[in-house]
Amino acid sequence: MARRIKFFDTTLRDGEQTPGVNLNLQEKLEIALALERLGIDYIEAGFAIASEGDFEAIRGIAGALKTTSVVSLSRALEKDIDRAWEAIKDAVSPRIHTFLATSDIHMKYKLKMTEQQVLENSAKAVAHAKKYVNDVQFSPEDATRTRPEFLYKVLEGVIKAGATCLNIPDTVGYTNPAEYTNFIKGIMENVRGIENVDISVHCHNDLGLAVANSAAAAVVGANQIEGCINGIGERGGNAAIEELVMLFNTRKDYYNFTHNIDSTKINRTSKLVSSMTGIYVQPHKPIVGANAFAHESGIHQHGVMQERSTYEIMTPESVGLSSNTMVLGKLSGKHAFVSRLEELGVNLKTNDEINAVFGKFKALADRKKEVLDEDILALVDYTNDKIAKKYELVSFQISSGNRIINTSTIQLKVDDEIITKASTGDGPINASFKAISEICGYDNLKLVDYTIRAVTGGHDALGEVNVKIENDGKSYIGRGISTDILESSILAFLSAVNRIV
Ligand SMILES: [Zn+2]
Incomplete structure (x- = not known):
């Protein structure tokens, strides 16, 4: 009989530890709602005691989700566990996840x-967490570098204390599938009471x-897999949930x-996680990269045209890429637009939200065929x-070239006042950033990262x-889109400045 695998998503906790990622409450909530629609069983929404921001985000998510379990991480300390409980207590099925290193x-060196x-x-x-909630997960941090005999004792102890799920993390990404499966089997054979709890893997x-380690562990008996969307996370990242799902679906045999x-x-x-975090996947990333379903070589193209399964082991439709070639243009009405939003899985709740996006769509359709x-x-x-927009762009005018001084004149609406400033710089973007900094009265702003990408192909x-x-000393991210890259740059800079406010 087919065994049920539970997916535990930690995009908002481990994934948020990706260098440069700093999500606000609203962004975390958006991602959590998308994860719930995806069908994730458990969402680790943060580390409640780590910061006020983490705490509020977990609490907001716990109150908003209707089916998915919400989890907070906590060290093996009473004050951490108390705080975790405070954050998740409104969830439909709350879980506390506590951990302690065992290697x-x-x-010796850390603890x-x-x-x-x-x-x-x-x-x-675990016993303390159990006073609050029935569902308690325990992780022996750095499990794969722990002496097995000692690990068995720790795991037996936490099962006795009431743990319902034991997570066996490969914290430093050190193991391989053969070794990890033996390790998991050893735990299953030597830990008393293990048959009554879930075994989880976190690679x-x-x-x-x-991904290979997680899938191998699932084969020998793990029934919960932890990971992040797009495989984001510290260092080399976490197991990519989308890859595991498509591995299991494609190789059902x-x-x-x-x-x-x-x-x-x-x-x-x-896509949502990419745009919220600013971390884009490489084109050849399995499942979600831009090229994941693109066939370039002539032999492959010919084969796929004759019979898709010659070179295609899964369909683009199965991951939600639309095969629909119907494109919208400036003559498309609101009805067609709203039904396309629904097909794309976008849930806009209010008429105001729909109208705002529809207005932007119309403006874009005037510039892009x-x-x-x-x-x-x-x-x-x-x-x-949903960041409050203290500064809004009214207009900009830029003169740039290789033999003139690059000048940018920016007009912003600040609260209810219109302010105009011109600035010069090494290039048009630098000049614009300086003009905006001046209007907003920040003289120490530093631009530490700038990336640009085309959302689709084509000249427009x-x-x-x-x-x-x-x-x-604090960093803020901002994002801007337009068919004009100078305008995108100005909007991105403004969105970052609005975050400071
Ligand atoms: Zn981790």
Whole structure:
């Protein structure tokens, strides 16, 4: 009989530890709602005690989700667990996830604890969490570098204390499929009470094996897999959930699993995470990269045209890429637009939200002949940015060239006042950034990152600019889209400055 695999998403906790990623409450909520629609079983929404922002985000998500379990991470400390409970208590099915390192190297250098202390503290933490909630997950951090005999004792202790799920993390991305499966089997054979709890795996991708290790562990008996959308995370990232889902779906003959994921929502979820985090996947990334379903060589193209399955092991439609070639243009009405939004899995709740995006769509359709699905999704993500907009762009005028001084004149609406400033710079973008900094009264703004990408192909493609700026040692990201890359750049910079406010 097919075994049920549960997916535990940690995009908002482990994924948010990706360098440069800093999501606000609204963005986290958007992602959590998308994860729920995708069919994720557990969402680790953050680390409640880490910051006020994390706490509020977890609490907001716990109150908003209707079916998915909401989890907060906590160290094996009473005050952490208390705070985790405060954050998740409104969730439909709350879970506390507590952890303590068990490898010699972590116990000695990081925790400065003896084996006995780790044994006692882990069981005590689970028992404390259990006072609040029935569903308690425990992770022995750095499990794959822990001596098995000691690990078995720790796991037995936390099961006795009431843990319902044991997560066996490969914290440093060190193991391989053969070794990891033996390790999991060892736990299943030697830990008393293990048959009554879920076994979870959490793999890092430092050596490129996170997905392979997770899938192998599931085959021998793990029934929860942790990962992140697009495989984001610290260092080499976490196991990519979309890759695992499509591996299980495509190779049903080998992996006899069922799960709750609706794979047709993968593309939308991936795009949302990219645009919210500013971390875009490489074109050849499996499942969600721009080239994942593109056939370039003539032999392949010919084969696919004759019979798709010659070179195509899964269809673009199965991950939610539309095969629909009907494009929208400036004559498309609101009705067609709204029905396309629905097909794309975009849930705009209010008429105001729909009208705002439809207005942007009309403006774009005046400048771009064919408006593609990717354009619409980019517009939705950009328009939905709920940051209060103290500074709004009214107009800009730029003169640039290789033999003149680059000058940018920017006109902004600041609250209810219109302010105009001109500035010169090394290039048109630099000049614009300086003019905006001056209007907004920030003289120490630093532009630390600037990326630009075309949302679709073609000469009239939308250009999306992502920037990261620093003010007083804190960093802020901003995003702008337009068919004019200078305008995108100015909008991105403004969106970052609005975040400081
Ligand atoms: Zn991790």
